[in-house]
Amino acid sequence: MLENLLAPAFLRPKVTEEDYKKLPMILQGVEAAARLSYMPTYVVDLNTQRFVYVSKNPLALTGGKHDDSDLGPCQFYADHIPEECLEFLMEVSQISYQFLAAQPLEDRCLFTLSYNLNLRATKADQPALIYHQCTPLALDREGNVWLSSRTFALPHTDKIHEAYLRKAGSPQRWYYNRQLRCIEPCAPLALDEKEVTVIRLASRGLSVEDTARLMRKSVDSVKKYRNSLYEKLGVSSMTEAIAYAQCHHLL
Numbered sequence: 001m002l003e004n005l006l007a008p009a010f011l012r013p014k015v016t017e018e019d020y021k022k023l024p025m026i027l028q029g030v031e032a033a034a035r036l037s038y039m040p041t042y043v044v045d046l047n048t049q050r051f052v053y054v055s056k057n058p059l060a061l062t063g064g065k066h067d068d069s070d071l072g073p074c075q076f077y078a079d080h081i082p083e084e085c086l087e088f089l090m091e092v093s094q095i096s097y098q099f100l101a102a103q104p105l106e107d108r109c110l111f112t113l114s115y116n117l118n119l120r121a122t123k124a125d126q127p128a129l130i131y132h133q134c135t136p137l138a139l140d141r142e143g144n145v146w147l148s149s150r151t152f153a154l155p156h157t158d159k160i161h162e163a164y165l166r167k168a169g170s171p172q173r174w175y176y177n178r179q180l181r182c183i184e185p186c187a188p189l190a191l192d193e194k195e196v197t198v199i200r201l202a203s204r205g206l207s208v209e210d211t212a213r214l215m216r217k218s219v220d221s222v223k224k225y226r227n228s229l230y231e232k233l234g235v236s237s238m239t240e241a242i243a244y245a246q247c248h249h250l251l
Contacts, residue, residue, distance in 0.1 A: 156243035
């Protein structure tokens with residue numbers, strides 16, 4: 001049952017010894033990216049169903065220990081994720097890998113799956129919710145996902161059981177329709193020039209008044225831009241808007 005947390009059995013990769021000789025070089029790139037972002041990062045080998053890379057701070061958001069990575073991803077998820085979220089994760093994993101298998105081979109590593117997950121907190125001060133992202137890192141010769149790179153982050157909303165797919169370089173997005181158990185397209189999401197400027201200035205800690213001065217707009221106009229931005233992104237504050245835009249690569 002736990003193996004359903006990864007790719008379906010019929011999409012399990014076929015990996016050779018020659019492929020594994022490339023693994024150290026691949027993981028060097030992952031480690032460099034993890035150092036720059038300081039984002040908890042790990043890589044799952046879908047052939048062996050084991051962790052092949054775990055960054056120094058990988059499980060800080062889960063309250064787990066670095067040694068927990070020895071359990072393997074399936075058991076790790078089972079230990080840290082409540083039953084209702086575990087079922088959701090199984091569904092999303094199975095459907096999303098089937099979705100990827102239907103994409104052109106050259107596009108498969110361009111997709112990123114993202115969703116919020118509830119966690120079994122081990123300490124009172126540990127967050128009970130994380131933002132989880134997964135993207136293919138390497139494929140086998142048949143185009144099945146061999147390595148999956150995954151990250152944890154603090155969430156930008158409190159919504160759970162919602163999963164989205166995006167493709168690098170494209171405004172198109174897809175979402176997991178849990179009722180129909182399928183991936184469906186949703187409206188492309190993009191910010192206009194004024195909305196991007198508002199977010200960038202707000203991320204510098206500037207007030208509405210300072211933003212209006214730099215944009216050469218009235219305070220009321222800036223407030224209007226902000227409210228329009230909140231509605232478009234489904235958030236209620238500029239802090240949430242900044243986090244959402246960064247997580248969804250809208251800037």
